[in-house]
Amino acid sequence: MSDPILSLDRVVKRYAGHTAVRELSFDVPRGGIFGLLGPNGAGKTTTIRMIMHITVPDAGRITLFGEPASRALAPRVGYLPEERGLYPKMGVLEQLVFLGETRGLAAREARRRAAGWLERVGLADWTGRKVQDLSKGMQQKVQFVGALLHDPELVVLDEPFSGLDPVNSQVMKDVVVDLAREGRTVVFSTHIMEQAERMCDRVVIIARGEKVVDGRLADVKREGGGRHVALVFRQGRERAAAVLADRTLVARADDYGASAEVELAPAGDPDRLLRALVEAGVGLARFEVVEPSLQSIFIARVGAGAAVAPASEDGRSAAHAREAAHA
Amino acid sequence: MRELRKIGAVLRREFLSRVRTRAFVIGTVLGPLLMAGLMMFPAFLEKRHTRPAHVVVVDAASGTLGARVVERLAGEMRDTVTRTRPRYRVERVATAPAHVDAARDSLVALTRDTLADAARVDGILVLTDSGVASGRLQYYGTNVGSLREMERLQRTLTPLLFGERLARAGVPPAVVLGAFGRIDLAPVKVSNGAITGESGEASFVLAYAMSFILYLALLIYGMQVTMSTIEEKTNRIVEVLVASLSPFELMMGKVLGVAGVALAQLAIWGGTAMALTTWREAIAARLGVSAASLAALPIPTVSPALLGVFLLYFTLGFLFYAALYAAVGAMCNSTAEAQQSQMPITVCIMAGLFLMFQLIGDPSGGLARTLTFVPPFAPFVVPVRYSVSPLPAGTLLLSTATMVVGILVAVWLAARIYRVGILSYGKKPTLAELARWVRTA
Numbered sequence: 001m002s003d004p005i006l007s008l009d010r011v012v013k014r015y016a017g018h019t020a021v022r023e024l025s026f027d028v029p030r031g032g033i034f035g036l037l038g039p040n041g042a043g044k045t046t047t048i049r050m051i052m053h054i055t056v057p058d059a060g061r062i063t064l065f066g067e068p069a070s071r072a073l074a075p076r077v078g079y080l081p082e083e084r085g086l087y088p089k090m091g092v093l094e095q096l097v098f099l100g101e102t103r104g105l106a107a108r109e110a111r112r113r114a115a116g117w118l119e120r121v122g123l124a125d126w127t128g129r130k131v132q133d134l135s136k137g138m139q140q141k142v143q144f145v146g147a148l149l150h151d152p153e154l155v156v157l158d159e160p161f162s163g164l165d166p167v168n169s170q171v172m173k174d175v176v177v178d179l180a181r182e183g184r185t186v187v188f189s190t191h192i193m194e195q196a197e198r199m200c201d202r203v204v205i206i207a208r209g210e211k212v213v214d215g216r217l218a219d220v221k222r223e224g225g226g227r228h229v230a231l232v233f234r235q236g237r238e239r240a241a242a243v244l245a246d247r248t249l250v251a252r253a254d255d256y257g258a259s260a261e262v263e264l265a266p267a268g269d270p271d272r273l274l275r276a277l278v279e280a281g282v283g284l285a286r287f288e289v290v291e292p293s294l295q296s297i298f299i300a301r302v303g304a305g306a307a308v309a310p311a312s313e314d315g316r317s318a319a320h321a322r323e324a325a326h327a
Numbered sequence: 328m329r330e331l332r333k334i335g336a337v338l339r340r341e342f343l344s345r346v347r348t349r350a351f352v353i354g355t356v357l358g359p360l361l362m363a364g365l366m367m368f369p370a371f372l373e374k375r376h377t378r379p380a381h382v383v384v385v386d387a388a389s390g391t392l393g394a395r396v397v398e399r400l401a402g403e404m405r406d407t408v409t410r411t412r413p414r415y416r417v418e419r420v421a422t423a424p425a426h427v428d429a430a431r432d433s434l435v436a437l438t439r440d441t442l443a444d445a446a447r448v449d450g451i452l453v454l455t456d457s458g459v460a461s462g463r464l465q466y467y468g469t470n471v472g473s474l475r476e477m478e479r480l481q482r483t484l485t486p487l488l489f490g491e492r493l494a495r496a497g498v499p500p501a502v503v504l505g506a507f508g509r510i511d512l513a514p515v516k517v518s519n520g521a522i523t524g525e526s527g528e529a530s531f532v533l534a535y536a537m538s539f540i541l542y543l544a545l546l547i548y549g550m551q552v553t554m555s556t557i558e559e560k561t562n563r564i565v566e567v568l569v570a571s572l573s574p575f576e577l578m579m580g581k582v583l584g585v586a587g588v589a590l591a592q593l594a595i596w597g598g599t600a601m602a603l604t605t606w607r608e609a610i611a612a613r614l615g616v617s618a619a620s621l622a623a624l625p626i627p628t629v630s631p632a633l634l635g636v637f638l639l640y641f642t643l644g645f646l647f648y649a650a651l652y653a654a655v656g657a658m659c660n661s662t663a664e665a666q667q668s669q670m671p672i673t674v675c676i677m678a679g680l681f682l683m684f685q686l687i688g689d690p691s692g693g694l695a696r697t698l699t700f701v702p703p704f705a706p707f708v709v710p711v712r713y714s715v716s717p718l719p720a721g722t723l724l725l726s727t728a729t730m731v732v733g734i735l736v737a738v739w740l741a742a743r744i745y746r747v748g749i750l751s752y753g754k755k756p757t758l759a760e761l762a763r764w765v766r767t768a
Contacts, residue, residue, distance in 0.1 A: 085563030
């Protein structure tokens with residue numbers, strides 16, 4: 001990772017009540033899809049806002065394209081915030097041209113590109129319609145296009161799939177994958193691990209403003225390799241509970257009802273687990289030693305407690321204000 | 328350069344999205360229609376009431392007074408220019424003083440609505456010697472409720488009665504007639520050592536109109552700047568915008584865009600008013616009313632310099648207040664909240680308008696001279712002062728400079744509040760918090 005496109009170096013963001021981001025460092029290499037993961041309230045949006053220079057860190061440095069982050073770099077970055085919206089009474093194409101212009105494109109060029117993009121996401125028939133006539137999924141596509149119109153090298157997406165139905169989610173996923181294939185770097189945040197697991201080359205997991213996992217997805221998963229067992233129950237499911245509760249054998253179990261993912265205790269091994277389950281009279285449809293899912297890594301590292309946002313909703317909005325005060 | 332292009336994009340969006348709304352189109356079209364209506368309405372009214380009022384003079388006075396009153400009333404015309412339509416149809420009934428009441432009562436019976444127009448009586452004027460002496464004449468009429476009619480009648484009769492009294496006291500009628508000759512003061516404006524041809528009245532009307540236009544534009548469009556800011560917050564589009572635009576660019580574009588809309592509307596209205604007054608005869612002919620009966624909208628002769636000063640201060644004042652309105656929008660989350668928070672600005676604007684009334688009386692006094700350099704009030708004060716007598720170039724330049732500095736400070740202040748306010752979706756800030764925003768932004 002000799003030449004990261006984005007680099008955070010011990011970045012700190014403090015609000016009156018708490019520290020939203022503490023000593024956060026990570027590098028995003030050029031190309032590929034990078035996942036910024038964490039539970040709600042972990043500091044993902046705060047981090048992304050600092051990357052976009054909407055707010056500035058209290059300490060630490062953020063480097064984009066080898067330069068200190070600033071608004072002057074905005075034309076090279078595509079940004080889709082979590083709190084996203086459009087002018088409801090504006091025409092779709094017009095709106096995109098405006099967004100393109102704010103990113104430094106000439107109106108004519110913005111119009112040409114917007115038309116092409118609308119074609120690509122299946123909204124070609126909607127160019128003249130007002131935004132308020134579009135469905136929510138269509139509006140999200142328009143926002144997405146708006147973030148990509150100026151052909152950015154780096155695309156930063158905050159919770160890009162939230163609120164999309166499976167069909168539109170699929171369309172957006174394809175676009176993100178295409179972007180990476182075209183050589184652009186995509187950074188996106190999410191708290192949905194399955195999504196990140198399928199798409200990301202690299203992940204950073206943060207909790208309570210601190211980094212807990214950082215690395216290539218394959219490495220992260222390999223670290224826990226051999227210690228995880230996937231189970232699918234055929235019968236006697238209730239008899240498995242006592243076995244899974246045995247802390248000498250099982251460190252942690254994600255119980256999904258009909259199936260479970262188990263992390264073995266340091267003293268436990270797969271053979272002992274299988275024997276214990278069979279002796280207890282549990283019928284198994286599947287017993288497989290696997291790499292851990294990102295979800296289970298996430299739960300293991302972050303803990304169930306972190307899934308609760310540390311600050312109340314009021315605290316958050318006050319925090320937004322204070323955050324912006326430093327911009 | 329790129330900044331200018333971005334400001335331009337915001338400006339254009341703001342301008343177009345407003346100009347294309349139904350409200351703007353209706354407002355812009357309705358304005359001139361209203362103006363035309365105001366001009367034409369009196370003409371139509373007059374057209375409907377063309378029957379002269381039938382007045383009977385019950386003459387019990389000695390001498391020729393009754394005959395002269397009849398003559399005088401018969402000479403009154405409804406339109407003062409073409410003098411074609413008499414206001415009254417007058418008859419004289421001579422009676423002995425003892426029979427005045429009987430004559431009056433029989434005439435009052437003739438005021439019944441059921442009578443034909445020709446026979447119906449509208450009013451009865453009773454002339455008696457005692458009435459002339461005491462100054463209390465009796466008029467019985469169906470139209471006594473109209474103050475205007477009564478005042479007109481009184482005005483018509485007063486010189487005759489004065490004359491009669493003087494004649495009875497022995498003053499020769501010729502002297503009386505001469506003494507009643509009208510005296511007019513014709514004010515002509517002199518400026519810079521030359522006669523301008525503008526009348527004093529026109530200048531007053533102009534200054535009044537200008538201040539009022541500014542006042543209205545600020546109240547109407549100022550609120551729009553506030554609303555537009557709040558709207559961007561509720562739409563959540565603001566975060567996309569601030570990632571690529573600085574708050575200053577965003578706000579400057581917004582303020583300039585709305586100013587453009589105000590100026591465009593003003594231009595349309597001004598143009599229509601000018602066209603209406605220029606071609607009023609042709610328009611009147613089309614509508615079948617006499618041009619002379621049109622309400623005379625004063626067409627002040629505006630010197631290009633005065634027009635320039637007005638437009639300059641309209642723009643400066645608009646930008647100054649619009650920046651403040653944007654700041655209000657930035658710190659509020661709802662229209663209701665904004666309505667409260669903009670009170671201080673509204674008070675400032677109203678103070679400006681009321682000051683203008685004061686200053687029309689004393690346009691070069693100490694207060695006027697001071698306020699010329701106070702940004703919130705200068706836009707109201709300077710055009711008034713200038714319309715009365717042109718300010719020296721130095722004063723004008725200095726005033727404009729303070730105005731520009733005022734705008735920059737307002738924009739700077741607003742941009743700072745904006746910067747914090749746009750990402751704050753929480754409760755409205757207190758004054759102390761606001762001060763901190765400005766300090767830390």
